[in-house]
Amino acid sequence: MAEGPLVLAERRGAVLVLTLNRPDRMNAWNDALEEEYYARLDEAEADASVRAIVLTGAGRGFCGGADLADLEAVGETEFDELPPRPRPRWYPLTVRKPLIAAINGAAAGLGLVEALYCDLRFSTPDAKLTTAFAKRGLIAEYGIAWLLPRLVGTSRALDLLLSSRVVLGREALGIGLVDRVVEEAGRVVDEAVEYAEALAAACSPWAMAQIKGQVHRALETDFATAVADADRLMLASFRGPDVKEGVASYLERRPPAFPGLPPRTELDA
Numbered sequence: 001m002a003e004g005p006l007v008l009a010e011r012r013g014a015v016l017v018l019t020l021n022r023p024d025r026m027n028a029w030n031d032a033l034e035e036e037y038y039a040r041l042d043e044a045e046a047d048a049s050v051r052a053i054v055l056t057g058a059g060r061g062f063c064g065g066a067d068l069a070d071l072e073a074v075g076e077t078e079f080d081e082l083p084p085r086p087r088p089r090w091y092p093l094t095v096r097k098p099l100i101a102a103i104n105g106a107a108a109g110l111g112l113v114e115a116l117y118c119d120l121r122f123s124t125p126d127a128k129l130t131t132a133f134a135k136r137g138l139i140a141e142y143g144i145a146w147l148l149p150r151l152v153g154t155s156r157a158l159d160l161l162l163s164s165r166v167v168l169g170r171e172a173l174g175i176g177l178v179d180r181v182v183e184e185a186g187r188v189v190d191e192a193v194e195y196a197e198a199l200a201a202a203c204s205p206w207a208m209a210q211i212k213g214q215v216h217r218a219l220e221t222d223f224a225t226a227v228a229d230a231d232r233l234m235l236a237s238f239r240g241p242d243v244k245e246g247v248a249s250y251l252e253r254r255p256p257a258f259p260g261l262p263p264r265t266e267l268d269a
């Protein structure tokens with residue numbers, strides 16, 4: 001039976017809230033859901049009125065990871081190579097607008113990875129977070145072996161990956177796996193949206209896009225290269241309209257009116 005939208009999209013002011021929508025399966029991931037999610041991200045990137053995106057899950061979970069019903073036969077399948085994907089799995093990392101996870105409940109396996117592909121994570125205090133891979137006989141998939149040590153440190157990453165133990169939102173905050181815990185669980189999306197709204201109201205979309213690119217590139221380079229990257233972008237920032245508006249709005253004691261995110265240029269490389 002055909003399912004309805006696998007990803008719901010709702011505008012809240014300048015923020016687009018995307019909701020993974022397979023609540024009877026704890027929003028378990030499959031290719032169709034991924035395609036819808038990426039399509040909604042593309043639309044959000046192209047729509048200048050969307051200034052930030054919040055990702056959450058329908059029902060009581062964020063995302064239980066790959067749909068285990070789909071994986072049932074996997075041990076019997078003989079792949080020569082992994083099937084090609086239309087886009088890299090880590091596509092959300094390339095989105096140029098702030099992308100915030102509102103972890104409303106369990107995030108496991110690929111569901112946790114998707115939260116890590118977001119720029120920051122808001123969580124309920126009791127959300128269950130688990131890498132889950134080792135318990136399923138799987139390896140550290142989709143770049144989590146790269147992302148997780150950078151967030152929590154090597155031995156904590158190994159703890160979480162080797163044991164697959166469940167970490168609650170509160171502990172996750174202490175180790176840097178999430179960035180905010182929202183005590184009133186029902187408000188986790190609201191608070192993520194409020195944060196996103198604050199970015200939208202105060203910060204230049206162009207500057208935020210460049211900063212995201214800088215941070216991701218810097219994680220893979222040495223210090224001198226990161227400074228050279230900043231120098232390359234600084235000239236563009238001095239020449240662009242946003243610095244004029246940023247300075248004028250401060251001097252005139254008024255909120256800024258930055259233009260929407262312009263299309264990609266070679267500066268985004």
Ligand SMILES: C/C=C/C(=O)SCCNC(=O)CCNC(=O)[C@H](O)C(C)(C)COP(=O)(O)OP(=O)(O)OC[C@H]1O[C@@H](n2cnc3c(N)ncnc32)[C@H](O)[C@@H]1OP(=O)(O)O
Pocket residue numbers: 024025026028029064065066067068069106107108109110111128130131132133136138141166
């Ligand atoms: C290529 C592979 C990539 C991967 O992502 S591998 C990792 C796959 N994921 C997992 O192994 C996680 C499996 N799920 C769990 O361990 C637990 O769930 C949680 C820790 C995430 C949450 O625990 P709790 O809060 O106690 O919920 P609950 O009662 O276990 O689950 C509620 C309903 O959600 C369904 N569900 C959860 N995860 C998945 C999934 N990944 N695929 C399909 N269904 C899932 C359950 O079965 C159940 O459903 P019902 O209420 O009908 O019994």
